[in-house]
Amino acid sequence: MRRYGRGGNAMNRDEFFREMTKRICSTLDIRTALMRSYDFLKTAMPVFVLDLSLYDPESNKETKVANIRNGTMTDEAKLSEPLPDGISNELRNFWASMGEITVFNHPAPDRITNAVYRLAEYRLAEYRHAKSNDLSILVLRLELEGKRVGVLIIVAEGLDRFTEKHSNLVAILNEPFSMALSNALQYQEISRLKDMLADDNRFLHRELRARSGNEIIGADMGLKQVMRSVRQVAQLNSPVLLLGETGTGKEVIANTIHDSSSRKDGPFIKVNCGAIPEGLIDSELFGHEKGAFTGAVSRKRGRFERAEGGSIFLDEIGDLPLLAQTRLLRVLQNKEIERVGGTESICIDV
Ligand SMILES: Nc1ncnc2c1ncn2[C@@H]1O[C@H](COP(=O)(O)OP(=O)(O)OP(=O)(O)O)[C@@H](O)[C@H]1O
Ligand SMILES: [Mg+2]
Incomplete structure (x- = not known):
């Protein structure tokens, strides 16, 4: 040999x-x-x-x-x-x-x-x-x-x-x-194209929102008072609760509030609270650390962290279990979250 x-x-x-x-x-x-x-x-x-x-x-x-x-x-x-x-x-x-x-x-x-x-x-x-x-x-x-x-x-x-x-x-x-x-x-080329596509996608989404979001039917008529409130709350950093019958445009108004605020260039993260299985609510909203539970193979950022610098829209919040609503209330108050399985609090600007 x-x-x-x-x-x-x-x-x-x-x-x-x-x-x-x-x-x-x-x-x-x-x-x-x-x-x-x-x-x-x-x-x-x-x-x-x-x-x-x-x-x-x-x-x-x-x-x-x-x-x-x-x-x-x-x-x-x-x-x-x-x-x-x-x-x-x-x-x-x-x-x-x-x-x-x-x-x-x-x-x-x-x-x-x-x-x-x-x-x-x-x-x-x-x-x-x-x-x-x-x-x-x-x-x-x-x-x-x-x-x-x-x-x-x-x-x-x-x-x-x-x-x-x-x-x-x-x-x-x-x-x-x-x-x-x-x-x-x-691989480099694919990564480059993927970044480019993601960037285009973000840009087009923003364009679309800017175009469709502006068009609120009745803004000068029946919704005049609502639009005044929108302009008022959009400048504030406080959470806004939107109530209304189904189909009355709560989502439309939520979009408009984000787009009229100083956070309009930040992310706008929507969460359909009713669609998250009960056991996953905390991990979905607040993220989890690696190994926090079976299947948590890597650290994951929650919706709140993803919305950093922008807005989070918690749709159908009334569908959340009461205990989860209480935890959420504390987060909205303190502007701090804890990842599931984590020990430190993370300050959020959402
Ligand atoms: N003032 C409005 N101007 C333009 N479109 C509207 C307006 N109000 C409602 N819509 C349209 O009606 C549909 C329902 O509105 P939206 O989803 O915002 O309702 P919602 O209050 O969130 O209802 P739900 O409680 O069922 O989720 C959407 O397609 C939305 O674009
Ligand atoms: Mg809705």
Whole structure:
């Protein structure tokens, strides 16, 4: 069996592949995944820098995704700093023409080796190497289903640090790293789109409310007195009780009060009190801590917390059991809630 590694850390190819794959696929946060990979990779070969970049063959551009130097994750802002022109032009030639694995064990006069070393020195300048040329560099072209997706770069301190064994080991990481990189990218894109959609949704809801909410039939006629009251209470911070026969527009008025108040840009949370099962009322309104009861697998914010900075509309409040109404009254009075299973009171501005 072929065994690689340093010191007591001899391991075989399969173990290496399994452990590295496990680590790079352990999370969709590609930075964390790379850090976990780094921690293991350094037991198998010399690693000073581990660097993961995207590569787009169409534009022949690489974009840094994550970079670890000496065990420390480089700031994201630093990654997007442009390279000096002389380096980036030569590197483009390299990205376009590179083989699956390229090892630079020492500087050489050809233009590509030169550019690769200048890139490494440029990136490592703040570490002030005694001899800045004293580096070995290994570059893996990342491919998925025949398509270039990125580049993995490993830099070690010292000359001639990478052996054929090392490059053979790194070569088997191509697929897991490419896959992890693609997944992370798609996940990022989906998260971005999801945030955008949520944002649009909020915006459109507000627009809709602004349009429909203004139209209260009878505002200048039969509901004149009601509208005067609405304007009065909308400026106050006190709770408002709306009473009326079914279908007389209590919900419409509740919307209008929120929209006419200084809280109109905050959330407007509606709770249909009659629809919450009795045992869940407290957790639904006030939230719960992780492990507060069977099934409380994570901490959850209640409706009151979600309404922070805005208004909460407790519809059909009369349908709540009397005990729950009493607890609610205390919350409305003190403006403080306690999550189920929690010990601290949380101040709310609702
Ligand atoms: N003054 C009004 N102007 C415009 N629409 C109104 C008005 N009053 C009631 N409506 C409409 O009538 C319907 C019932 O109103 P709403 O849901 O506010 O009543 P409610 O008082 O909450 O009734 P319930 O007690 O049955 O819940 C809604 O579609 C609402 O848009
Ligand atoms: Mg109603």
